[in-house]
Amino acid sequence: MVKPIERVVAALTYKDPDRVPAAPLVCGASRRVYGVTYDVWSRDPVIAAKSLIAAQELIGFDGFLTLVDLSVEPAAFGQKVLYPVESTALSAAFKGDMLIKSVDDYDKLEYVDPKKADRMRDVIKICEILVQAKGKEVPTLGFVYGPAGTLSMMRTLEKLSLDLVKNKSAVLKGLKIVNDVLFDYAKAQCETGVPGVVLDVLYASKMIWSRKTYDEFEGQLCSKIADEIRKHNALVVLHNCGHGPFFDTMISWYKPAAISFHYVPDDCKDYADTKEKYGKKTVLIGQADNPKVIYPGTPEEVMNHCAEQIKVYGPGSGFILATGCEFPPNASLLNARAMIEAAEKYGKYPMA
Amino acid sequence: MHQGRIEEKFKKNNVIYNRKQMSQEEILAELAKAVIDGDVDKAKYLAHKVLELKIDPYKAIMDGCAAGMRIVGEKYQNGEMFIPELLYSAEAMYAATDVLSPHIKAEKIPYSGKVVIGVVEGDIHDIGKNILVTLLKASGFEVVDLGRDVPTKDFVQKAKDEKAEIIAMSTLMTTTAPGMKKVIDVLYEEGIRDKVKTIIGGAAVSKEFAKAIGADAYGEEVVDGVEMVKNLMSSIKRGG
Incomplete structure (x- = not known):
């Protein structure tokens, strides 16, 4: 019987696996399999890891992702985080409680050791547990939110976007410190033995920053993290669930083994165009639609939706069926299972 | 912004626009452009100019500020403008409307919803x-x-x-x-x-x-x- 890790490796090397690998990016939703509330899942790495393992055994997905939430990284710097009982943890910056309250505060950010920092050490622990428990069968991908995203969680995207025009040097100084910490955070994840790390580069998309702004404020810094991941013989996987992601920019900075995405790139018109333009340059991970199908749909609708994607992206391998972003934490788990069944039913290789 | 710098900018703008002797249409077009460019000082200056020249402030908001912001919205949708530019445009729009709004008679505003x-x-x-x-x-x-x-x-x-x-x-x-x-x-x-x-x-x-x-x-x-x-x-x- 083919193991998930063999299936994923085949897809990543453009060889035909037995079938399309399926990874619905079940993260926070795993708490429901283990039977704990979201606030507990978010703060206890052992429970989070056990939940992920239980969810994988129940659903049968082909890879773990150690995304807890996007406030893990800012919490390390001292940003206050809110933990709703049954929802994703949130940075309190969006409620006005920003760590960076003024432009002067960028200068006050200090280096922290990710292995000791609040929340980051928990994610490193989750990586360790998953690699030890399942490493030979199911691949685990680490997760790091990029420096721009992390900084915005301490300042808000609006204020950061205004600051970078009028207070460029202050923002760049803040980003440099954040990037140094994220660099060591990615390194620490690699040291646990994960075969790859996902870098979330959301701001490389047309609804947020221009290519020029992205290059200047994230690309040139964050590409050093990608280089470090590769030094550990781990794969660089990018995630961008924004509208119109800049695939060309992302590939140029990070040379990723794969890109996980929700919307078609800004220079493509549809799935087929994306496969044609980028399918040979990087492995494509996606693109099951959470808001349209995975969250509101039935398992049958999910299977039909996935069948369409497999038909376009599957031929020639280099494709992993996944949700465009984290599996909705409160969606029916039957829909995650339906993605695996779609891969089993419609994704067998060889494929025409 | 420092008061002295604002006054300096006002003087500079005054020199430019007094020299030009602009028509109402030109002022409103410039106001729209200031919004598109996210130029807060220029938008504020032009709003004062609107009042000085006794141009209808409601017309200035709709044909200047709002017209500019609609173009910003289209450019954002088309991937020609992005969040930083859009936010500065919004600041410029609000800077001008803050000057103009108190001078609009309520009965002049048609109700859109x-x-x-x-x-x-x-x-x-x-x-x-x-x-x-x-x-x-x-x-x-x-x-x-x-x-x-x-x-x-x-x-x-x-x-x-x-x-x-x-x-x-x-x-x-x-x-x-x-x-x-x-x-x-x-x-x-x-x-x-x-x-x-x-x-x-x-x-x-x-x-x-x-x-x-x-x-x-x-x-x-x-x-x-x-x-x-x-x-x-x-x-x-x-x-x-």
Whole structure:
């Protein structure tokens, strides 16, 4: 019987696996399999890891992702985080409680050791547990939110976007410190033995920053993290669930083994165009639609939706069926299972 | 900005525009351009110039500020402008409207409709909502912004108090998306569902979700939200 890790490796090397690998990016939703509330899942790495393992055994997905939430990284710097009982943890910056309250505060950010920092050490622990428990069968991908995203969680995207025009040097100084910490955070994840790390580069998309702004404020810094991941013989996987992601920019900075995405790139018109333009340059991970199908749909609708994607992206391998972003934490788990069944039913290789 | 620098900029602008002897149309076109360029000082200067030349301030807001902001919205949608530029344009628009608004006689403002808007309870991601607020105002709508993490009943109560035609709700998280349906349920409970239309948006929701919860419209992107509000207002005026 083919193991998930063999299936994923085949897809990543453009060889035909037995079938399309399926990874619905079940993260926070795993708490429901283990039977704990979201606030507990978010703060206890052992429970989070056990939940992920239980969810994988129940659903049968082909890879773990150690995304807890996007406030893990800012919490390390001292940003206050809110933990709703049954929802994703949130940075309190969006409620006005920003760590960076003024432009002067960028200068006050200090280096922290990710292995000791609040929340980051928990994610490193989750990586360790998953690699030890399942490493030979199911691949685990680490997760790091990029420096721009992390900084915005301490300042808000609006204020950061205004600051970078009028207070460029202050923002760049803040980003440099954040990037140094994220660099060591990615390194620490690699040291646990994960075969790859996902870098979330959301701001490389047309609804947020221009290519020029992205290059200047994230690309040139964050590409050093990608280089470090590769030094550990781990794969660089990018995630961008924004509208119109800049695939060309992302590939140029990070040379990723794969890109996980929700919307078609800004220079493509549809799935087929994306496969044609980028399918040979990087492995494509996606693109099951959470808001349209995975969250509101039935398992049958999910299977039909996935069948369409497999038909376009599957031929020639280099494709992993996944949700465009984290599996909705409160969606029916039957829909995650339906993605695996779609891969089993419609994704067998060889494929025409 | 330091007062001295503002005065310096005003003097510089004065020299330029006094030399030009601009027509009303040219002033309004320049005002629109200042908004597009996100030039706060120039927008504020031109707003004062509008008052000095006794140009109708309402016309200046609609044909200068709002016209510029509509172009910004289109450019954002087309990937020609991005969040930083858009935010500065919004600042320029508000800088000019703050100068002009006190001089508008209320009876001169045609009523286009009122929207109560907010991010649903449990969610605090509000940048998309904030952009929509700016673009709706630029399109001539009255907007009552309830902010983020808005309790269900507050949406309905405010819509009743303000006699708003539309409630607009957004969320980025599926865990808080059910709050949108709760608002619609309360509209039914209060017996005013037929009087208030609902529109939803945000990364966690879709046209399919809108249909499932009985919302009247869904905007996939911020600029779609403006079009949807316009369509809903038109249908209300037609008695729909």
